[in-house]
Amino acid sequence: MEEFDTNEEFIYSLIIDELDEQISPEKKRLLDNWRTLNPANEDTYHEFVRIQQNIDKLYEMQAYTPEESWDILDKKIDQLGFHKPFISKNLRTWLSVAASILLIFSIGYYFIDHTKYIVVSNAPNAALKTVFLPDGTQLDLNAGASVRYIGRDFNTDRMLELLDGEVFVRVKHDDRYPFVVDLDKLQARDIGTSFNIIKDQRNITLTVEEGKVALKKIADNQSILLTGGTTGRYSSLTGELIVQKNQDVNYKAWADKDFVFVETPLKEVTRQLSKAYHTPISVNGNDLKRKKLTAHLHYQTPDSALNVIAATLQCKLTNSKSGYILSGN
Template structure:
């Protein structure tokens, strides 16, 4: 019996645990070895990934919207599932692919996933939740709202190149002896040297902040590069084609991902702007007297309600929710 001829239900369970972030270190190693053993195994993992991402976005919507969508599209879903011929791989895999077919039909989702013969494209819409993707080499990529990435499906491990088309990602690179991991950013490339780093790309500039290890930010055509170590910020100005490096001044650069904030004598308006970016919910400061006040606090809350409750208690101000936004005001 070959090393990886194992119970399919066990493999599927490990994949689901991995995508849910609940897998043990030893099982993660085993799963990575299984994925690397054959292209068919990696294709199966990527299929599960596409299901997971679409279903996550489906159930993050308001429950009433989901139920209405299911009712409205029920006949279409049934027809689509009946037209599919699924392999007999056990109840779990049939359920997952059934769920995938249903999720793909719900075109009103704020997320899309394209999986063609060569590339995988993952895109998140504005004001959506964080999306986590595990690349074929084991590298973990977290996508902020309004982000699009693209990578090779079959030959990724050979080239280990991720393209960030727009938006913000945090990347924890899996160690690899054969090749270095790189991020294609258009004019420039961020080449990893064993690290974790944050990347932002828009139509004006590219910013790279290194958390651990080192990153080489390179402009290949101009033969320019800067080396970034932990705590450094690298910026490429698309208009002037200038590369610059400096100490990272933003201690909350990763708050969109980990919800950790350190505020030291900053204005309430600045704090509100950072909270709004991280939680993807508008936060407004109503009164001029409150806008000029300073806030010093350390916050680590998964919900915006909890973070604002602490701020309200600290500043003795009022927090109200008006439709889809929060408003801070004096009592």
């Protein structure tokens, strides 16, 4: 079994057995070991999970028998000129259901009609972008962020998908219809709250401002409850989901431009301001770089914030085409 990671059919059958809740403890251990070998294996596993979820959605719209689905898949393979390998009965049955998806593809659908998706994006290096969803929920999108949702019936099916980037969410609470953020491998369920989410290729960070958020891993239903002032972190590399007290007082300063610095090195101050205002800010002079700032800055423009810093630290502020420069007098 040491070479099991190279036997794709065997691994796929293990995944399907787990999705069908028919996997033995020994095979579950083999599958878990394979998933932890490298990130690519974990991504493959989650692709199967997503396919299973979409199959469930497909059956809600229209069911196809396994026999019909397998006939469809056979014809598709013949048309494409591919060789049909031997496939075990278990895997064949599962793929036969997935073949229904090919039929949906052929008539222009993709589980849920993508033409119904509304995509909202903010350009890289752009200023904050604020949008309101149909239910009244407010989204602040940082530069480079992108979300999507299905506009039809959103008031009763409040599912928002964060594709990439950072957003701050102020949920319009409704006890009847929970607000859910799809984060690919995680789901965040609102329990009356406002929160900040950062999603990149490997990590997800969710910090609650007020209220509560239930953060759940889709693969194994592991969940944590986040309250105001706490942060949930997920690493796709390790699969670890943890909760901790929020240590970053400026976690949402990119959105509200409200910064609090306490004996903070000027280099760190300018780094945070540069990120929030999307403006290069540099510090000239070793003596100035070693200085620390204690201040509360709440300004919508970098000019105002930097003028306060210059006056506080008794330094010079210059604005050029390449950005701002703080230097000693």
